[in-house]
Amino acid sequence: MDKYNIEELNSMQLDVLREIGNIGAGNAATALASLLSDKVDMAVPVLRILEMDEVTASIGGPENPVVGILLAMSGDVSGLMMFVLEDKFFGMLIKSILGKDCDDLSSLDEMDLSLLKEIGNILAGAYLNAMAQLTGLTIKISPPDIAADMAGAIMSLPAAMFGMVGDKALIIREEFIKGERITSHLIMVPELDSLNLILKRLGVM
Amino acid sequence: MKIVSGDNILITYALGSCVGTCIYDGVAGIMGLSHILLPEKNLCPGDTNVYKFADSALSKMVSEMKAYGASVHRMNAKIAGGAHMFASSTIKIGERNVQMVKSELNRLGIRIIGSDVGNNYGRTMECHAADGRVLIKTVNRSIVTI
Known part of the structure; x- marks a missing residue:
């Protein structure tokens, strides 16, 4: 059987992945609402397949200050997952939970980073649960790791990892609405065999 | 990879684990800037982009700079x-x-006269062809000239 690379996916396969994204985003919004004890709405998430340099452009350009939370997947599916939060998003989380104003990277302290790491973990878990449930696969995630820096620098690690398997990435842009629109990006880099296993389990290969 | 002369400025944004190498011939006024992602070509069999890898990018850039004089x-x-x-x-x-990158530069016989590498933060590199100055910009630190 042929193996599909990320860039070779057909529209049906993309639709199925998009649907996992939708369910995952719903789970994530629910998790966020219970964390913040407040109502959180969401816009329909957008799933795209992008070149690595386009990924950086789509998260606000190489020098955009962001927080990236990195998780490694293992078990039936291996690969990397990265949650990217733009400044409005992490500012809102810290304001809501810790009651502190924080509008740029330099004002993040250890406590803030630890909180964001945990939230990234919960949100990434929301997507992975959707995927695990729909595919029946066991997906474990590593403890989260965090970096707060320029988007391009944060993306260099997944870029180097992608670089070894192909030049394209799967990215889900999700907008939550809590007063204002806040954007997060979920970047997934499944290994080639894992991507194919997922498609097979979903009946589109 | 880019090569310029005159008073042009070359910039590579937000280097994380990537390495930017600015090579300068001050007499000819020719400057090249390479941005590599990975150390070795053989990590990506079949990838034909020589500029992505340290072990192929630098020698290519140097030979192109020679073609410019x-x-x-x-x-x-x-x-x-x-x-x-x-x-x-x-x-x-x-x-x-x-x-x-260091071992390639050594092999090519090019001396490293400035470096700002390692640690855990991103860097933007701004290279001035007029005088060979290289400015390093980061999120939380003041600008460094190497």
């Missing part, structure tokens, strides 16, 4: 990047990139 014995290099962005990551790509 630069001379190897007048060249020197400044390097930046190679950070370890995520503490728990066991594949030390940044460190391996720096090592390979």
